[in-house]
Amino acid sequence: MDFPLFFMDEIGNRLLMAVIAIVHVLINHPLAVGAYPLVTLLEWWGRRNNDAAIDNLAYRVAFVLFVVTTTVGALTGVGIWFSAGLIAPFGIGSLLRVFFWAWFIEWLVFISEVVLIMVYVLTWKRWADGLMKKVHIGVGVLLSALSWATMVIIVAVLGFMMGSGTWTQNQSFLSAVFNPLYLPQLAFRTAFAMVAAGLVVWFLMFFFTKQAPELRRRAVRFVSIWILGWTPLWLGASLWYWNAVPAAMQANVNVGLLTQAFQNWHSDFVVILGVVVAIILVTAVVGALNPRLIPRAVLLVPCVLGLFLLGHFERVREFIRKPHVVADYMYSNGVTMTELPVFQRDGLLTYATYVRHKSVTSANKIEAGEDISMLACSRCHTTTGVNALVDRFEKLYGTEPWDEAALGAFVSSMHMSRTYMPPFPGNTAEAEALVAYLRDLQQKRGSAPGAQTLGIPRAAAVDNNANVNQ
Numbered sequence: 001m002d003f004p005l006f007f008m009d010e011i012g013n014r015l016l017m018a019v020i021a022i023v024h025v026l027i028n029h030p031l032a033v034g035a036y037p038l039v040t041l042l043e044w045w046g047r048r049n050n051d052a053a054i055d056n057l058a059y060r061v062a063f064v065l066f067v068v069t070t071t072v073g074a075l076t077g078v079g080i081w082f083s084a085g086l087i088a089p090f091g092i093g094s095l096l097r098v099f100f101w102a103w104f105i106e107w108l109v110f111i112s113e114v115v116l117i118m119v120y121v122l123t124w125k126r127w128a129d130g131l132m133k134k135v136h137i138g139v140g141v142l143l144s145a146l147s148w149a150t151m152v153i154i155v156a157v158l159g160f161m162m163g164s165g166t167w168t169q170n171q172s173f174l175s176a177v178f179n180p181l182y183l184p185q186l187a188f189r190t191a192f193a194m195v196a197a198g199l200v201v202w203f204l205m206f207f208f209t210k211q212a213p214e215l216r217r218r219a220v221r222f223v224s225i226w227i228l229g230w231t232p233l234w235l236g237a238s239l240w241y242w243n244a245v246p247a248a249m250q251a252n253v254n255v256g257l258l259t260q261a262f263q264n265w266h267s268d269f270v271v272i273l274g275v276v277v278a279i280i281l282v283t284a285v286v287g288a289l290n291p292r293l294i295p296r297a298v299l300l301v302p303c304v305l306g307l308f309l310l311g312h313f314e315r316v317r318e319f320i321r322k323p324h325v326v327a328d329y330m331y332s333n334g335v336t337m338t339e340l341p342v343f344q345r346d347g348l349l350t351y352a353t354y355v356r357h358k359s360v361t362s363a364n365k366i367e368a369g370e371d372i373s374m375l376a377c378s379r380c381h382t383t384t385g386v387n388a389l390v391d392r393f394e395k396l397y398g399t400e401p402w403d404e405a406a407l408g409a410f411v412s413s414m415h416m417s418r419t420y421m422p423p424f425p426g427n428t429a430e431a432e433a434l435v436a437y438l439r440d441l442q443q444k445r446g447s448a449p450g451a452q453t454l455g456i457p458r459a460a461a462v463d464n465n466a467n468v469n470q
């Protein structure tokens with residue numbers, strides 16, 4: 001739980017995982033799943049028309065894909081395991097057990113993918129003619145298929161985390177895979193990856209076609225048609241997917257899109273998202289009809305917009321499945337739904353492994369409270385950094401020393417008004433200890449006025465409160 005990195009206090013578990021996972025998706029979807037087939041198609045088209053310039057462009061794009069996917073792509077992929085293993089060992093443990101064979105196959109597929117991208121790029125110039133060129137294109141096709149296969153496997157896991165379907169009743173592997181969100185999400189991600197790949201190739205063309213306006217026009221038109229070809233599935237599947245999302249999660253989307261502070265801008269933001277999609281599609285329509293009208297610099301814009309869209313989609317998806325890590329089974333803090341009443345009755349500390357105290361006493365109250373906060377809140381909150389508990393409570397209860405009863409009441413019912421938070425998974429003494437710890441944090445941070453500023457009468461009041469902190 002204690003993350004051994006100095007900045008963890010500031011950025012928190014939630015943001016660390018989110019950054020690694022989102023960077024991974026931004027590489028995996030457009031640059032692997034989407035771009036391998038697009039580049040292979042471009043290579044095939046170049047060969048068919050005896051167009052060496054197109055072939056060379058495809059090669060240069062493939063080289064970029066090769067470098068980025070085997071470095072940052074692979075590192076962030078492993079980074080997800082690393083961060084999730086540390087932050088959410090119970091969650092990842094459950095997913096490993098349920099999806100054991102799927103992960104096993106996924107690792108084989110992943111290793112084959114790495115070998116194939118190396119073969120594909122390194123033999124490009126050598127296998128340039130005749131039969132060998134056909135074999136080379138075949139390698140591209142196989143690479144594309146394997147790269148999509150990783151998506152086919154992993155989307156099953158992602159869908160399961162949002163809706164476990166009949167798995168909770170029968171615990172069968174197939175029920176887990178064919179969860180209610182699987183197919184719509186797979187269709188959506190596949191199409192989105194293909195569109196985003198087009199945007200990335202446009203972006204790279206800005207650099208690779210500087211001296212070659214004719215080549216650029218041919219390639220812009222080709223890629224525009226590719227994007228428009230995937231658009232119906234992209235838009236259709238996004239509706240299909242949204243309708244498959246359970247209502248409780250749809251209700252989280254206001255906060256998910258923009259955080260609580262800006263949730264009133266929700267509808268404006270939806271309009272902005274629509275405009276972003278429109279800009280991408282208009283560029284593609286113009287690019288297909290008359291690529292001359294597209295200045296080179298314009299090729300950079302849709303890529304930036306598209307990556308923003310994809311990254312934000314990922315953020316929202318991660319957000320709306322709160323308070324669960326696996327729907328209907330486990331909360332984000334690693335407590336399963338069947339454990340919850342037991343912990344609330346006997347205490348969370350009683351069953352926890354890495355805590356200093358197994359139960360709350362007046363002597364250990366603040367330390368026990370810190371452990372509780374680690375167990376129950378730290379997956380999503382820091383103490384004083386990003387999404388800090390102290391800030392959150394100060395917004396609600398002001399910067400004066402907090403009233404412990406009010407905080408206690410909030411903690412025991414927070415899941416009802418803020419549906420993105422899990423129920424407090426401990427007993428009453430633990431809730432009080434948590435509150436005492438939070439009060440202590442507030443005072444240590446100095447935002448609550450100290451005794452010196454307050455003068456004698458208020459200091460006495462603070463002392464009265466302080467007796468709960470002992």
Ligand code: HEC
Nearest residue numbers: 255259260261322323332333376377380392393420421422
């Ligand atoms: C599953 C993740 C998660 C867990 C676990 C969690 N929270 Fe939160 N909490 C959030 C999010 C997300 C917000 C809203 C942030 C935003 O968008 O402003 C929030 C907001 C809050 C707020 C402000 C509510 C408001 O209306 O302004 C308080 C107070 C709070 N949390 C306390 C806690 C405490 C105490 C715990 C531990 C017992 C806890 N949370 C556990 C995710 C979580």
